[in-house]
Amino acid sequence: xxxxxxxxxxxxxxxxxxxxxxxxxxxxxxxxxxxxxxxxxxxxxxxxxxxxxxxxxxxxxxxxxxxxxxxxxxxxxxxxxxxxxxxxxxxxxxxxxxxxxxxxxxxxxxxxxxxxxxxxxxxxxxxxxxxxxxxxxxxxxxxxxxxxxxxxxxxxxxxxxxxxxxxxxxxxxxxxxxxxxxxxxxxxxxxxxxxxxxxxxxxxxxxxxxxxxxxxxxxxxxxxxxxxxxxxxxxxxxxxxxxxxxxxxxxxxxxxxxxxxxxxxxxxxxxxxxxxxxxxxxxxxxxxxxxxxxxxxxxxxxxxxxxxxxxxxxxxxxxxxxxxxxxxxxxxxxxxxxxxxxxxxxxxxxxxxxxxxxxxxx
Ligand code: HEC
Ligand SMILES: [Cu+2]
Numbered sequence: 001x002x003x004x005x006x007x008x009x010x011x012x013x014x015x016x017x018x019x020x021x022x023x024x025x026x027x028x029x030x031x032x033x034x035x036x037x038x039x040x041x042x043x044x045x046x047x048x049x050x051x052x053x054x055x056x057x058x059x060x061x062x063x064x065x066x067x068x069x070x071x072x073x074x075x076x077x078x079x080x081x082x083x084x085x086x087x088x089x090x091x092x093x094x095x096x097x098x099x100x101x102x103x104x105x106x107x108x109x110x111x112x113x114x115x116x117x118x119x120x121x122x123x124x125x126x127x128x129x130x131x132x133x134x135x136x137x138x139x140x141x142x143x144x145x146x147x148x149x150x151x152x153x154x155x156x157x158x159x160x161x162x163x164x165x166x167x168x169x170x171x172x173x174x175x176x177x178x179x180x181x182x183x184x185x186x187x188x189x190x191x192x193x194x195x196x197x198x199x200x201x202x203x204x205x206x207x208x209x210x211x212x213x214x215x216x217x218x219x220x221x222x223x224x225x226x227x228x229x230x231x232x233x234x235x236x237x238x239x240x241x242x243x244x245x246x247x248x249x250x251x252x253x254x255x256x257x258x259x260x261x262x263x264x265x266x267x268x269x270x271x272x273x274x275x276x277x278x279x280x281x282x283x284x285x286x287x288x289x290x291x292x293x294x295x296x297x298x299x300x301x302x303x304x305x306x307x308x309x310x311x312x313x314x315x316x317x318x319x320x321x322x323x324x325x326x327x328x329x330x331x332x333x334x335x336x337x338x339x340x341x342x343x344x345x346x347x348x349x350x351x352x353x354x355x356x357x358x359x360x361x362x
Pocket of ligand 1: 145146147160161266267270271272273274275276295296297298303306308309310311312329336339340341342344346354358
């Protein structure tokens with residue numbers, strides 16, 4: 001006769017807690033992965049918007065369903081064993097065995113085969129995602145603390161924060177960093193890839209449809225890492241060509257006597273040119289004084305073409321654009337901790353003039 005294990009009932013104070021722990025954990029888990037569909041979740045990698053992100057999504061679901069099948073088989077086996085061989089009145093103890101070579105070989109070989117099968121599409125996808133196609137448009141991405149710079153080598157265009165691409169075409173990102181390791185990640189267009197100083201890493205992206213796609217630096221890179229965002233604006237191909245042509249043009253200087261003209265004077269007299277470039281054409285360009293310095297800021301020639309600034313983190317939701325600029329210019333390191341743009345002690349009037357001027361930089 002087998003001896004029964006008698007468990008004392010759990011102390012009553014745990015009763016209520018244990019009843020809730022399960023549902024709460026399950027609820028939290030479901031809420032964290034977007035099994036619960038959150039409309040317009042900007043960083044949702046389960047909603048691919050282009051062929052490369054879709055490749056990842058397809059691979060994810062393939063592995064997910066294989067894993068789900070294994071889960072069901074293993075858990076089912078455990079539950080069956082618990083149920084069929086449970087201790088009951090009058091039942092004899094089951095045969096006790098030590099090891100079963102057949103079983104052990106089976107549960108080693110079968111998982112190895114499953115892994116080998118999964119490895120084929122995984123490796124293929126992995127290599128495919130980082131090798132660019134021949135017809136791709138090249139854009140150089142340079143990571144800075146804490147913003148992304150974009151250069152279009154074929155047309156000499158230089159911009160920041162908003163990466164403009166033609167919809168329906170592959171874009172090859174040649175990425176490097178000016179300081180520490182960053183990671184470029186726009187989940188609806190492809191997976192993340194490290195952006196490493198002294199190295200060039202490749203990432204291909206493509207958007208099926210025109211639209212705005214959010215991204216984020218995905219490698220902790222210092223104080224304002226959380227404010228280092230990326231935004232991709234995909235536009236119809238004709239619009240892209242027009243955009244490139246407009247970006248190649250210098251900005252138009254403001255007319256004397258306007259507030260924008262006052263703003264330009266503030267820009268020239270308050271040390272902004274130490275770190276920022278504004279191209280007003282061959283006769284009157286203001287190139288940052290020390291072009292290769294790490295603390296240099298974005299090229300401002302077409303600042304007003306970008307709807308977001310300072311690492312695409314501003315204006316954040318609920319903050320009007322002008323107010324965001326005001327906060328930024330008044331004290332950049334307060335708006336964005338650690339920012340290499342210093343507090344230049346601008347007066348309120350100077351800030352208003354600068355805002356008027358910045359808006360002329362289309
Ligand atoms: C010491 C270098 C430095 C000086 C001087 C400086 N900036 Fe900046 N600026 C930066 C850096 C770096 C950034 C990017 C900061 C970030 O996003 O974290 C920046 C960002 C900006 C932006 C946002 C641009 C964008 O597209 O994201 C504006 C606008 C700007 N600066 C205006 C000015 C003005 C106006 C002045 C002069 C009053 C000035 N800056 C002086 C370094 C400087
Ligand atoms: Cu970063």
